[in-house]
Amino acid sequence: MERWMIALLAMGVYLVFAFLVGLLAGRGRSFWSVSEYTVADRGLGLVLMWFLMGGTVFSAFAFLGGPGWAYSKGAASFYILAYTCLGLLPWYLIGPKVARIGERKNFYTMGDFLGDRYRSRAIQVLVGIISVLAFIQYLTLQIKGMAYVFNVLTEDAIPIWLGALISYGIVIVYVATSGVRGAAWSDVLQGILMLVVAWVVGFALVYQFHDGIGAMFRGIAETRPGFLTIGGEGSAMSPMAYTTILLVSVVGFIMWPHLFTKSFTTTEKKIKQTVLVYPLFAIFLVPILFIGFSAVGIVDPSELSGPDTILPHLVTNELGTSGLVYGLIGAGALAAAMSSADAITHGGSVSFGRDIIQPLKPDLSERAQIWIMRLSVVAIGTVAYYLSIFGAAGLVQLLVGAYGSIVQFAPAVYGALWWRRGTAPGVIAGLVGGIVVNYYFQLVQTATPLDINAGILGLMVNIVLFVGVSMATQPDEAAADDYVEA
Numbered sequence: 001m002e003r004w005m006i007a008l009l010a011m012g013v014y015l016v017f018a019f020l021v022g023l024l025a026g027r028g029r030s031f032w033s034v035s036e037y038t039v040a041d042r043g044l045g046l047v048l049m050w051f052l053m054g055g056t057v058f059s060a061f062a063f064l065g066g067p068g069w070a071y072s073k074g075a076a077s078f079y080i081l082a083y084t085c086l087g088l089l090p091w092y093l094i095g096p097k098v099a100r101i102g103e104r105k106n107f108y109t110m111g112d113f114l115g116d117r118y119r120s121r122a123i124q125v126l127v128g129i130i131s132v133l134a135f136i137q138y139l140t141l142q143i144k145g146m147a148y149v150f151n152v153l154t155e156d157a158i159p160i161w162l163g164a165l166i167s168y169g170i171v172i173v174y175v176a177t178s179g180v181r182g183a184a185w186s187d188v189l190q191g192i193l194m195l196v197v198a199w200v201v202g203f204a205l206v207y208q209f210h211d212g213i214g215a216m217f218r219g220i221a222e223t224r225p226g227f228l229t230i231g232g233e234g235s236a237m238s239p240m241a242y243t244t245i246l247l248v249s250v251v252g253f254i255m256w257p258h259l260f261t262k263s264f265t266t267t268e269k270k271i272k273q274t275v276l277v278y279p280l281f282a283i284f285l286v287p288i289l290f291i292g293f294s295a296v297g298i299v300d301p302s303e304l305s306g307p308d309t310i311l312p313h314l315v316t317n318e319l320g321t322s323g324l325v326y327g328l329i330g331a332g333a334l335a336a337a338m339s340s341a342d343a344i345t346h347g348g349s350v351s352f353g354r355d356i357i358q359p360l361k362p363d364l365s366e367r368a369q370i371w372i373m374r375l376s377v378v379a380i381g382t383v384a385y386y387l388s389i390f391g392a393a394g395l396v397q398l399l400v401g402a403y404g405s406i407v408q409f410a411p412a413v414y415g416a417l418w419w420r421r422g423t424a425p426g427v428i429a430g431l432v433g434g435i436v437v438n439y440y441f442q443l444v445q446t447a448t449p450l451d452i453n454a455g456i457l458g459l460m461v462n463i464v465l466f467v468g469v470s471m472a473t474q475p476d477e478a479a480a481d482d483y484v485e486a
Contacts, residue, residue: 135384
């Protein structure tokens with residue numbers, strides 16, 4: 001049997017197993033319950049929460065984009081470790097408070113939360129639209145990762161379009177069937193597999209090419225001066241760009257609606273415990289960066305179709321000829337992509353059904369809401385699939401671009417919990433202004449003033465508009481009391 005066939009068989013076994021875990025997670029649960037589909041009846045434990053939240057970081061962005069950035073941008077890739085350590089810290093502050101309010105008011109989404117706080121159906125719909133668009137951008141990243149893995153590790157036998165369709169098709173089925181519980185249990189399986197594969201491959205490549213970690217970094221420092229620093233000659237990123245890309249990631253992390261709404265899936269105690277143990281994922285990410293650094297000076301960039309393909313390239317060209325090795329590493333990379341794709345797909349379906357459709361048609365039955373959410377899994381997945389096949393952006397660029405939109409929720413969320421003067425017109429003005437500025441500097445004028453991240457520029461405009469318009473309009477005192485004092 002040819003090498004690529006063995007690799008395909010090994011990856012196929014993993015995909016079948018992941019599919020069964022995702023389907024069985026929903027067994028015995030109410031198929032028509034909005035509460036079960038969206039927030040698992042608020043009953044997820046610490047282990048499930050840790051893997052569910054961690055899977056968002058340990059994704060195609062980390063498994064493929066991380067090595068790609070280490071290989072092509074050097075020290076700039078360290079921001080991945082920094083924001084993994086810091087990104088969930090704000091949840092320790094806002095999570096328990098949001099959980100209390102959500103349980104009392106039976107909330108399922110960020111749109112529920114902000115729409116009620118500011119007494120505005122328009123805000124809920126706006127939050128839903130922004131969320132779905134950002135989810136599609138983030139989901140495209142994961143599907144691109146799945147496609148890379150299948151294509152390279154089967155030596156082009158499985159084309160890009162088919163690899164993405166197979167792996168993401170499985171995600172669509174178990175998310176539509178089992179909801180957030182299916183995503184959570186699949187993430188446990190996927191998390192364990194990808195962590196083992198990352199550590200084995202990372203250290204194997206370092207010692208194969210450089211005889212040790214210290215020797216690897218000394219060699220890079222000698223041959224690529226400035227590559228391992230930020231802002232100096234030879235650096236791939238300026239200090240301002242690095243600082244603001246880290247800032248937009250830290251502030252925006254818990255603003256992702258599929259992460260924010262995890263406040264509604266568990267208890268205040270479990271939220272705090274998850275925050276405390278979450279930085280362990282940064283340790284697990286270290287060997288991922290070693291993969292990219294190990295290839296510096298070893299692999300010519302002309303051999304790659306792009307930096308994001310460095311891991312599959314090293315596997316197929318440097319780690320021997322075993323199809324089984326290909327398959328196991330491919331399964332780990334697929335697990336990384338799928339562990340984020342399921343949570344994002346689920347979050348997008350909930351935002352679409354609950355924040356966009358339900359406010360426009362409040363008399364929808366619970367069964368109708370569930371049907372809309374499940375059908376939107378397919379719709380959102382189809383759009384993201386199309387963009388992943390025909391879009392050209394790299395994995396990390398897709399993630400950073402999506403963060404620029406999501407971070408715009410921060411003023412409204414923090415204002416909801418701690419600022420009585422916040423008003424619906426202020427939130428809408430801030431969101432619209434921030435989003436417009438963010439996308440202007442992403443799509444029209446890509447060179448930003450002082451090299452500041454586009455999302456941070458949008459956030460600055462957002463805050464000014466939110467505060468200014470809120471001060472000029474009348475707040476809802478009852479709503480403010482209900483939230484600020486919660």
